[in-house]
Amino acid sequence: MVVSRRTAGTRGTADGRRTFGTRPSDRSAVTARRCRHTLFFARSFATLIGAAALLPATAFARGEQEAAPSAGGAALDQVAIATAAGLLVTGLLIVLGVRHRTGKTQRLATVAASAARVTGMPPFVALPAAISTISLLTAAFGLYWDISLHIDNGRDPGPLANPSHYFILAGLLGVFAAGWISMILPLDRPSPAAVRVIGDWWAPLGGLLLAACGSFALLGFPLDDFSHRLFGQDVTLWGPTHLMMLAGAAMSLVAMLVLFTEGRLALRAHTVEEPPPARFGSVRLSAEQLRRLRLVMTTGGLLVGLSIFQGEFDFGVPQFSQLFQPALIAIAAGWALVCARIVGGRGAALAAVGLYLVTRSLLSALVGGVFGQTLPHFPLYLAEAALVEVAALVVGTTRPYRLAAVAGVAIGTLGTLAEFAWSHVWMPLPWPSAMLPEIVAVGLICGVAGAIVGAFLASGIRLDPVNAGSGRALARLGAAAAAVVALFAYLGSTTTPDGARVLARVTTTRPAPERWGIVTVRVEPAVTVRDPNWFNITSWQGKTKLRLTRLVAVAPGVWRSERPVPLYGSWKSMIRFHQGRILSAVPVYMPADRAIPTPEIPATATFARPFVPDWHVLQRERKRDVPGWLWGVAGLTVLALSSVLLVALAAGLVRLSRSELTRTRRPGTAPATAPAAAAPAGG
């Protein structure tokens, strides 16, 4: 077998076998060298991130004194400094790539080889996987902290004043950097699925997709600024540009799955020997066990990533139909758990949920406990995982779409019912029994659609071109996507009760300056509120935790807050009403806001106010005079960009699934020794 010695971080042995390890006699010298190189790399990486963080922080220090309580902006000098930092980081990444690929430095290769020895994966997988895993955890922490900060504090008080943004930005930049490093590392064609960039530079498909996901997510930030200028600030997680950031981060887990698979292909292409078992203390794992563990952990990460979209429901301030919550849960469960079970074997769906629960518990403990912000809740997914395991036992995993159909129906019905019960145990806004038929209908559509995507993803990962690359497979994928898009378009449309209003009486329980009061409301007409999804007083942005106060019926058409609500300072207290397609609000107390600008809405002893669209009250910063077509153009732009990313990922999976065939068909190439990768795992 002819093996080039040019592949980064690998060694060619006398018999031509490529290894990722070290000879015992070299060990001490190599260890010392490895330490130096690791230090160098750590320093370089810290310089990259530090340069990105510190320079704009200087801008913040200068800008903070002048910062008005503005929804507005930053001055030229701050922009210039941040731009310089960005260009510096860009330059460093380019120099790293050029020096490595021209052989002027071996340090990147050495660090990657060290990672390869530890993990048993090729260097172009090992190092980027480690960087992107740390980066994604950093970004996830930043995201949940950021949401809680905005819920508790409102807008950022000035440029760079929100520390959580640094975690998100550094995390997403880390994802991009991981993809970039994966692209520049191999000096040969790293896998049959690799993509030729220019000349003889072949980039791993997974690395390319990882960089694309990071780039896509980061693109959301400048577009967010553009969006704020056009439409005002959108204080919602589901702003179009916010969704880009979330989608880029979540989809990077798919790219990582592709990268891991390429790593396995690279190993199989260059050695017939099974890599030695890895040791973690007293635990020994064979290469196959380690591979499955890696895939299961990544699908667990994918479950965390797909669950990010439920953030508004997890915190208790959703600005969209409550039916989105079961829909998103079913999609995430179907997608991640069906994929986990197919590629990871028996128990993999449960293990993926285990990782998800550990991650989310830690994030909630940090945000809600350590930082004392509003607590993010989360769905359990345990029932869904058990259902996927049972479905796989009954129908097997050989035919992935059959499993998807059975598991999807089970997730959509029984799984959704389990989440319904869980919502009454530990969700800020429990799902009402009156809407159970709709909840199950939505869960069914999304459970099956998500499971189809999961089956497609798993087929790509296990190199199954029939179930990933055939016209029928792509038609199933398209149908699943179309069903979800149509459902979301339907759910996205909400209304306000025509001519309805509230007559309110505020009974002060604590006087000004920190005034609290019980609010009693008479709804006119009384029949407006019957079986509400929620009818409460939401108080947020009071520089402390969000307060949801239930309105309890005390007489026909008369409701009273079950406890006093805050009516002072920066608090914003409002009656929120959701019932079917109605999503509406009535302000109770809102402070004046010079930056928007808008006057105070006082909580007078009695007042009569009409129901208005929910976002009018929750998103006071949003401009009202923007023409509808501009919204349409902006939405379509983001949709088009998102579609490009999703199509690229799907095309990447198709390419990956066909890569083994391509390799074995190449003249002079031996067929794969065992079609293990194409065989169903643990069916």
Next chain:
Amino acid sequence: MPPLADHSLVQSLAFVLPALILPLVLGVLVIRDRIRRSKT
């Protein structure tokens, strides 16, 4: 001086530029490469 850019843009510039510039540079290089190959 009036605000030139929103907070999020200033925050993001240092982090975002690499992820935008590098793909753009690569994109240009790839297109040049493909055009050259198609001519030969």
